[in-house]
Amino acid sequence: MAQVEATTERIIGADAETVFDALADYTGTRGKLLPEHFSEYEVREGGDGEGTLVHWKLQATSKRVRDCLLEVTEPTDGQLVEKDRNSSMVTTWTVTPAGEGKSKAVVSTVWNGAGGIGGFFERTFAPKGLGRIYDTVLDNLAREVEA
Numbered sequence: 001m002a003q004v005e006a007t008t009e010r011i012i013g014a015d016a017e018t019v020f021d022a023l024a025d026y027t028g029t030r031g032k033l034l035p036e037h038f039s040e041y042e043v044r045e046g047g048d049g050e051g052t053l054v055h056w057k058l059q060a061t062s063k064r065v066r067d068c069l070l071e072v073t074e075p076t077d078g079q080l081v082e083k084d085r086n087s088s089m090v091t092t093w094t095v096t097p098a099g100e101g102k103s104k105a106v107v108s109t110v111w112n113g114a115g116g117i118g119g120f121f122e123r124t125f126a127p128k129g130l131g132r133i134y135d136t137v138l139d140n141l142a143r144e145v146e147a
Contacts, residue, residue: 006130009106010138014145016103020095024049033140037133050074088112107134
């Protein structure tokens with residue numbers, strides 16, 4: 001099994017604290033950012049960053065649906081880590097300043113991919129598909145926080 005990684009980033013016209021707070025707001029803002037690939041969104045514990053437990057289903061393709069139960073931690077300033085209890089998937093959101101009134105948001109997801117020919121296709125196509133999904137989340141985030 002090889003590790004698979006999908007990363008995307010965006011410069012957002014809002015300060016890093018505002019962007020981070022929006023991402024960490026699982027009871028309010030976060031649910032509004034998710035495109036149609038996400039369903040059954042539910043905050044089960046917490047709701048604001050560290051200590052949050054959130055559930056959703058992620059439909060990356062017409063045949064591939066992941067049932068995710070994510071534990072949220074904040075290991076460093078400006079970073080949210082979502083570890084899936086149901087798989088090896090870990091998504092890390094990192095928000096840093098990028099000039100006056102701007103920030104850089106980076107989202108990176110890693111997981112243990114399948115072996116064999118299925119794993120080859122997963123490593124080839126899954127990062128691009130997941131990258132497109134998270135591009136949409138970052139677009140929605142920018143619209144939410146840029147005033």
